[in-house]
Amino acid sequence: MSDDRDDMGQSDMGLVVVGAGGRMGQALIRAVHDMPGARIAGAVERPGSPALGRDAGELAGIGPIGVEIGDDPLPVFARADGVLDFTRPAATVEFAGYAAQARIVHVIGTTGCTAEDDAKIAAAARHATIVKSGNMSLGVNLLAVLVEQAARALEARDFDIEILEMHHRHKVDAPSGTALLLGEAAAKGRGIALADNEVRARDGQTGPRPEGAIGFAALRGGSVVGEHSVVLAGTGERITLGHQAEDRAIFARGAVKAALWAHGKKPGLYSMRDVLGLN
Ligand SMILES: NC(=O)C1=CN([C@@H]2O[C@H](COP(=O)(O)OP(=O)(O)OC[C@H]3O[C@@H](n4cnc5c(N)ncnc54)[C@H](OP(=O)(O)O)[C@@H]3O)[C@@H](O)[C@H]2O)C=CC1
Ligand SMILES: O=C(O)C1=N[C@H](C(=O)O)C[C@H](O)C1
Numbered sequence: 590m591s592d593d594r595d596d597m598g599q600s601d602m603g604l605v606v607v608g609a610g611g612r613m614g615q616a617l618i619r620a621v622h623d624m625p626g627a628r629i630a631g632a633v634e635r636p637g638s639p640a641l642g643r644d645a646g647e648l649a650g651i652g653p654i655g656v657e658i659g660d661d662p663l664p665v666f667a668r669a670d671g672v673l674d675f676t677r678p679a680a681t682v683e684f685a686g687y688a689a690q691a692r693i694v695h696v697i698g699t700t701g702c703t704a705e706d707d708a709k710i711a712a713a714a715r716h717a718t719i720v721k722s723g724n725m726s727l728g729v730n731l732l733a734v735l736v737e738q739a740a741r742a743l744e745a746r747d748f749d750i751e752i753l754e755m756h757h758r759h760k761v762d763a764p765s766g767t768a769l770l771l772g773e774a775a776a777k778g779r780g781i782a783l784a785d786n787e788v789r790a791r792d793g794q795t796g797p798r799p800e801g802a803i804g805f806a807a808l809r810g811g812s813v814v815g816e817h818s819v820v821l822a823g824t825g826e827r828i829t830l831g832h833q834a835e836d837r838a839i840f841a842r843g844a845v846k847a848a849l850w851a852h853g854k855k856p857g858l859y860s861m862r863d864v865l866g867l868n
Contacts, residue, residue, distance in 0.1 A: 602694075602852050603630030604845070605669045607684055609658050610640030610648060612759075613675035613698060613837060618649035620841035621673070627845050631665035632658040635680065666691040671848040675840075677761075678702045685713035694851040696844045697721040700766030714858040718851045722861035723766025725843030729817065730861050732832045733774040736819050739830065740778030745801040748821045748828075750775045755808040755816045763807040764789065767817050767832075772803050775819065 604621050608614040609632035621627045632645035638660070646654030659665065666672060666687050671694030674684050681699040686709075688695035695717045697710065710719060724730065740750060752775070754768045764772075769783075776783035781801060788804045798804070815834035820827060834840070843861065850864045862868045 601626055601628040602671060602849055603628055603669045604848055605629075605631040605633060605662070605665050605672045606645065607633045607662065607672060607674045607680070608635075608676035609645050610634045610638055610643070611675065613840065615649040616837040616841035617673045617675065617844060618645050618654075619651055620838060620845045622646065622649075622651055622654065624842070624845045624849075626849055629654060629656050630669040632656050633662045633665060634658050634660060636660040662687055666693060669693060670852060671696065673698075673844050673848060675699055675844070678706045682706050682709045685710045685717060685719065688719070689713040689716035689856075692716055692856075693718070694848050694854075695719045696725075696847045696851070698723075698725055698766075698840060698844055700769075701762030711858055714856060716856050718854050718856050718859070720847040720851050720859045720861065720864060722847075723768075723770040724815075724840065725847060725861055726832075726834060726839040727843065727865060728832050728834075728839070729767055729770070730865050730867055732817070732819075732830060733771055733862070734867050735830055736771050737774040737778040739819075739821055739828065740775040741780075742778075743821055743823070743828075745779060748823045749798060749802070749804075750779075751804040751806065751820045751822065753806045753808070753818045753820065755810070755813050757813050758810055760809060763809075764805040765807065765815070765817070767815065768805055768807070771817060771819050772805065775803050 606617045621629050634640045640658045643658050644653045645656045645658050673696050675698040678701050700723050752768045754765045772783050786803050788802045818831040820829050847864045
């Protein structure tokens with residue numbers, strides 16, 4: 590644990606960044622470095638990663654911080670207060686188990702998890718304090734509240750809901766975690782289950798649109814950080830609610846704030862809406 594104590598004698602929260610060589614991993618290193626009350630307790634990458642042995646700060650562009658990227662999470666988790674995890678579903682499930690063993694905070698930004706992955710994460714939340722969200726930004730979580738309200742106010746027989754997202758060419762999952770989060774918000778507003786009403790793709794002779802469906806469309810290309818629009822399409826008018834992410838720093842700052850919020854909370858599975866007080 591840390592010796593870095595503030596004026597009140599409180600020590601900073603020690604955070605491990607897993608996937609430290611990735612796009613979000615590097616943004617997280619910078620965000621923890623800049624955030625009062627938090628410090629980097631470790632940096633982990635997958636075995637065989639070219640980032641192994643590098644200084645995490647140097648790789649993230651802030652200069653050396655004396656934290657070498659390693660490939661063994663267990664000893665690093667054992668001396669940390671929390672984990673920031675934007676990696677891949679299989680890795681995240683494994684890290685949730687380790688966070689549960691260590692009884693620490695696990696902030697999960699990884700998207701593309703299956704229902705089976707989510708069940709394992711929920712089981713880990715019996716012992717770990719987990720905050721999981723498809724989007725850690727303030728803007729998107731506020732947008733989700735607005736989408737829920739709009740979906741509640743506008744009836745399914747009058748307004749169709751379509752969710753459009755665009756991301757960079759490297760993204761490996763679709764629809765995005767954010768699109769699904771917004772779909773859940775719309776479904777909640779309508780009082781329906783997303784799983785029973787979602788249309789994830791359209792191709793060929795699709796037939797007319799079923800009333801009450803929530804449709805998704807995903808675009809991939811270039812360096813787009815993340816753009817989401819929720820279209821409520823009526824007859825003769827259309828409402829569009831949207832968010833454009835310009836910098837990954839918004840997700841990284843949100844994740845560090847989530848960790849600080851979760852520190853000392855009892856084990857359980859929390860969302861970013863809990864963290865931001867939007868529930
Ligand atoms: N919730 C949110 O607010 C946000 C969520 N995301 C999500 O975060 C995830 C990561 O995105 P991004 O940073 O762009 O992707 P990257 O591919 O750039 O980063 C993922 C990193 O995790 C590493 N990794 C994979 N497996 C392991 C493992 N077992 N142990 C340690 N590290 C591992 C990868 O290594 P390698 O490349 O060598 O395999 C890579 O460095 C995605 O699911 C994305 O959708 C992204 C932005 C915001
Ligand atoms: O992969 C990304 O980049 C992003 N993933 C998240 C998602 O799937 O919604 C969040 C953000 O849009 C960037």
